[in-house]
Amino acid sequence: MTTSDHADRLDIERLIYRFFLFLDERRYADLSGLMAPDGVWHRQGKVLRGPGDVMDALKLRPGGATTRHLITNVVVDVTDSARAEATFYLAVFFHGADVPPKLPVPIELPRHISIFNAKFARGASGWSVADLSEIPTFAK
Numbered sequence: 001m002t003t004s005d006h007a008d009r010l011d012i013e014r015l016i017y018r019f020f021l022f023l024d025e026r027r028y029a030d031l032s033g034l035m036a037p038d039g040v041w042h043r044q045g046k047v048l049r050g051p052g053d054v055m056d057a058l059k060l061r062p063g064g065a066t067t068r069h070l071i072t073n074v075v076v077d078v079t080d081s082a083r084a085e086a087t088f089y090l091a092v093f094f095h096g097a098d099v100p101p102k103l104p105v106p107i108e109l110p111r112h113i114s115i116f117n118a119k120f121a122r123g124a125s126g127w128s129v130a131d132l133s134e135i136p137t138f139a140k
């Protein structure tokens with residue numbers, strides 16, 4: 001593994017963590033900015049294409065929903081200087097409410113645990129999400 005490959009792997013891991021942190025923190029513009037212009041997110045049975053579709057879909061999230069996405073077992077493979085792939089596990093904790101609740105909210109088992117497959121593209125401004133999909137493994 002070259003120093004460049006190692007740096008790319010770390011950059012992509014950080015991108016994955018930021019993506020779901022931004023989702024939990026409702027920072028939708030920041031999250032959308034992590035998508036490639038033609039990137040695809042397969043989310044909740046819908047195909048979101050590009051940052052605009054992602055932003056539109058996230059604006060529909062309930063205002064009082066509290067989520068935490070826990071990511072583990074991240075494996076990143078750099079295909080070449082412009083492409084990479086990753087696989088990781090993700091557990092989602094969810095609390096629904098009409099308005100933002102006072103923290104901490106009651107905890108339950110994870111809503112689901114999935115394996116994610118992702119593809120990344122490097123552009124002029126760095127790595128971005130080219131394709132993101134999940135395979136639910138456990139569901140409540």
